[in-house]
Amino acid sequence: MAQKGNLLSVREDVRVLDATLRDGGLVNNFMFTDEFVKDLYEANVKAGVDYMEFGYKASKDLFDESKFGKWKFSKDDDIRAIVGDNDTDLKLTVMADVGRCDFKRDIIDKKDSPIDMIRVATYIHQMPGAIELIDYCKNKGYEVTCNIMAISKVQESDVKQALEMVAQTGLDAIYIVDSYGSLIPEQISRITEFYQSVTDKYGVSLGIHAHNNQQLAFANTIEALKDGVSFLDATMNGMGRGAGNCSMELLLGFLKNPKYSFIPVLKFLETQMVKLKSEGVVWGYDIPYMLTGMMNQHPKAAIEAMAEKNTNYREFFTGLLEQD
Amino acid sequence: MAQKGNLLSVREDVRVLDATLRDGGLVNNFMFTDEFVKDLYEANVKAGVDYMEFGYKASKDLFDESKFGKWKFSKDDDIRAIVGDNDTDLKLTVMADVGRCDFKRDIIDKKDSPIDMIRVATYIHQMPGAIELIDYCKNKGYEVTCNIMAISKVQESDVKQALEMVAQTGLDAIYIVDSYGSLIPEQISRITEFYQSVTDKYGVSLGIHAHNNQQLAFANTIEALKDGVSFLDATMNGMGRGAGNCSMELLLGFLKNPKYSFIPVLKFLETQMVKLKSEGVVWGYDIPYMLTGMMNQHPKAAIEAMAEKNTNYREFFTGLLEQD
Numbered sequence: 056m057a058q059k060g061n062l063l064s065v066r067e068d069v070r071v072l073d074a075t076l077r078d079g080g081l082v083n084n085f086m087f088t089d090e091f092v093k094d095l096y097e098a099n100v101k102a103g104v105d106y107m108e109f110g111y112k113a114s115k116d117l118f119d120e121s122k123f124g125k126w127k128f129s130k131d132d133d134i135r136a137i138v139g140d141n142d143t144d145l146k147l148t149v150m151a152d153v154g155r156c157d158f159k160r161d162i163i164d165k166k167d168s169p170i171d172m173i174r175v176a177t178y179i180h181q182m183p184g185a186i187e188l189i190d191y192c193k194n195k196g197y198e199v200t201c202n203i204m205a206i207s208k209v210q211e212s213d214v215k216q217a218l219e220m221v222a223q224t225g226l227d228a229i230y231i232v233d234s235y236g237s238l239i240p241e242q243i244s245r246i247t248e249f250y251q252s253v254t255d256k257y258g259v260s261l262g263i264h265a266h267n268n269q270q271l272a273f274a275n276t277i278e279a280l281k282d283g284v285s286f287l288d289a290t291m292n293g294m295g296r297g298a299g300n301c302s303m304e305l306l307l308g309f310l311k312n313p314k315y316s317f318i319p320v321l322k323f324l325e326t327q328m329v330k331l332k333s334e335g336v337v338w339g340y341d342i343p344y345m346l347t348g349m350m351n352q353h354p355k356a357a358i359e360a361m362a363e364k365n366t367n368y369r370e371f372f373t374g375l376l377e378q379d
Numbered sequence: 380m381a382q383k384g385n386l387l388s389v390r391e392d393v394r395v396l397d398a399t400l401r402d403g404g405l406v407n408n409f410m411f412t413d414e415f416v417k418d419l420y421e422a423n424v425k426a427g428v429d430y431m432e433f434g435y436k437a438s439k440d441l442f443d444e445s446k447f448g449k450w451k452f453s454k455d456d457d458i459r460a461i462v463g464d465n466d467t468d469l470k471l472t473v474m475a476d477v478g479r480c481d482f483k484r485d486i487i488d489k490k491d492s493p494i495d496m497i498r499v500a501t502y503i504h505q506m507p508g509a510i511e512l513i514d515y516c517k518n519k520g521y522e523v524t525c526n527i528m529a530i531s532k533v534q535e536s537d538v539k540q541a542l543e544m545v546a547q548t549g550l551d552a553i554y555i556v557d558s559y560g561s562l563i564p565e566q567i568s569r570i571t572e573f574y575q576s577v578t579d580k581y582g583v584s585l586g587i588h589a590h591n592n593q594q595l596a597f598a599n600t601i602e603a604l605k606d607g608v609s610f611l612d613a614t615m616n617g618m619g620r621g622a623g624n625c626s627m628e629l630l631l632g633f634l635k636n637p638k639y640s641f642i643p644v645l646k647f648l649e650t651q652m653v654k655l656k657s658e659g660v661v662w663g664y665d666i667p668y669m670l671t672g673m674m675n676q677h678p679k680a681a682i683e684a685m686a687e688k689n690t691n692y693r694e695f696f697t698g699l700l701e702q703d
Contacts, residue, residue: 062565239633240564240598241386241605269629270591274564274598281565292666304666305593308673309563321692324666329690340664342616342628342648349632366653368645 059283065312068260068285072106073099073303076126077150078288078295080110082338083331085124091327092126092137095291100143101319102307106172108148109134114157130161134169146171150202151192153177153184158191165196172198172227179209179217189224200262200286202230207237207351211249218253228260228286233275236268236298236348240278247282262286265301267293268348270340272301277309291320292328294336297354297361298344337361342368350375380572383607389636392584392609396430397423397627400450401474402612402619404434406662407655409448415651416450416461419615424467425643426631430496432472433458438481454485458493470495474526475516477501477508482515489520496522496551503533506541513548524586524610526554531561531675535573542577552584552610557599560592560622560672564602571606586610589625591617592672594664596625601633615644616652618660621678621685622668661685666692674699 060066075095076087092109099107110126118127125133129149141147147170151158162173173192177185185201192199201221206214221229231246238246243263250261263279263286265272276287289306293299304324307315343357346368352375360371384390399419400411416433423431434450442451449457453473465471471494475482486497497516501509509525516523525545530538545553555570562570567587574585587603587610589596600611613630617623628648631639667681670692676699684695 062563239386239601241601267594269632270594270597270626273594277563277565302594302669304669308593308669318693318696321666321696325690325692342645345626345628345632349629366649368649369642372642372645 058281060281063311066280066285069280069310069312070105070286071303071306071310071315072108072148072262072286072288073104073290074108074264074288074300075290075294075303077108077110078300079290079338080124080126081296082294083124083336084122085110085126087124087126089137091331094323094327096137096145098291098319098323100145102316103314104145104303106146106148108150108174110149112149112151112156112158112161112173114155114161116157117155131163131168131170138169141169146198148172148174150174150176151188153181153188156188158188162192162195162197170197172200174200174202174230176202176204178204179206179213182217182220186220186224189221189226193224193226199224199226200228200230201226202232202264204232205234206232206246207235215249215253218250222254222257222259225257226259228262229254230262230264230286230288231279231284232264233266235351235353236266236272236344237351238275239269239271240274243275243278244282247279247284251283260285262288264288266295266348266354267298267300267340268344268354272299273305276301276306292324292332294328294331294338297338297358298340298348299338342366343371346372346375352378380568380606382605384605387635390604390609393604393634393636394429394610395627395630395634395639396432396472396586396610396612397428397614398432398588398612398624399614399618399627401432401434402624403614403662404448404450405620406618407448407660408446409434409450411448411450413461415655418647418651420461420469422615422643422647424469426640427638428469428627430470430472432474432498433494434473436473436475436480436482436485436497438479438485440481441479455487455492455494462493465493470522472496472498474498474500475512477505477512480512482512486516486519486521494521496524498524498526498554500526500528502528503530503537503541506544510544510548513545513550517548517550523548523550524552524554525550526556526588528556529558529677530556530570531559539573539577542574546578546581546583549581550583552586553578554586554588554610554612555603555608556588557590559675559677560590560596560668561675562599563593563595564598567599567602568606571603571608575607584609586612588612590619590672590678591622591624591664592668592678596623597629600625600630616648616656618652618655618662621662621682622664622672623662666690667695670696670699676702
């Protein structure tokens, strides 16, 4: 497909989104210290990152608040305790899972909230719920994006129909989400072209959220970028569920726009991420994640194998074959 | 550029080369146990890998044998002690560095050696020495390939001239080598096209040897494959200098040719690589390697920083800037 931009110049449509608290929160049950979150906010502001995702807006009726850190729920007051009035260029966002949030209670008018953008996450079988949630958030005044998850398991004709439904809401961006870390750059390129065949009609931007099961999160992200995708998710040191995500240090090291600054990311890595790792928080490429990614399966079994330090890879792989 | 093959079919020209002992040997000074090497040989035979690289043919006059494991020197007798008569489809190879091997003494007639192929490694300023070595090995009856190293620091016009010189020897393949892990898939694609503009004239194949500094070793390898490169280097669990190489498990998980079998690799990982890691042998992506890769510099400083467990990334980065 046609390439957008080149390796030496700036693409003004690019938006970098830091998803460390949200996807990284899936690693440690959102148990981040306030110091970590404040330093992360500061790093993102100084690095010129465009959006910082705080976490989920999960329903307190569905999830026990005593069992998770506060960023599972991302209350407006908790965000404000970190950012004050957020008198910066960094926009703030949270993720709302269709069917797992109480949006009519927890998502208030944008003018009264520190949040700028709501990221609606949905499976393909939940589209009417997704549309309702997108419309609700738009009406409240937020920027809205939509992550259609697990598309590598869905028929293209169904994805196309979902894209039409979502794009017609007039939201800001639709994300290409490689939930299982199963996709390779060549597929990302095709999927981008496929998504654009719908979203271009409605003037809706595209985003990419990649996982690193096959060490392709950064490669898939820059492939999507080359193909015209604008919203790029990354996390500090790639922290995220299982094999993790596209690393912020790699992405900002790559982007040429002088508005992005690399040094605040390095500072955050050396002050906070090194400490987090030394405390035993584990994520990143390993064989079980590679196997679920290769098999286009949910990483749940791999996360369990890693927790049990199970290195019987052949037995694990055979188990996956039987689930296929 | 035009794509060769597709994601569902087999490319008969593909050759997978296991470089674990040679590039991995740079991590542990080639101190592999015989059991490790025998298991690796067995795994490669069973996995259908095309070539196994044993190590370097380094000169015993230049390097002190007491300071390295035996695969720094890869004597024919040591290889034979592992493989016997090698009555298998797996071909054996070693690397000969221009200026660092005593080839007239150590590389004997192919008919008397267990080795099938010599990989000549050269810097661009050593081309006459490389040509002499290539011609010598061809005349002795070996398949011969040539790795032109560190091309990311060399002018394209010089690379073109070197390619012409090497291709005219009529060797079997020339490798695209990303010595510093600084290249991204888009650049690999361009470089492949550039190399082909010379090698296609002479009917010489291309190979790719990637490093993982930017988590792009696998991505760069499959990009090169798509663009028509045939010889693909990989190592078990990506073991290799610094950030390591393209992982064999990822590559064989990706290739569709049923002659390749994935399970023997998993067995080797769980029996040998898990043990090696538990003994404290360290390689793979980390911030210092990412920084030298991004800066297109030799990983030496990063290897030192890692050995010292220096996580002062900003200071390290500033140091690199001053060397640029």
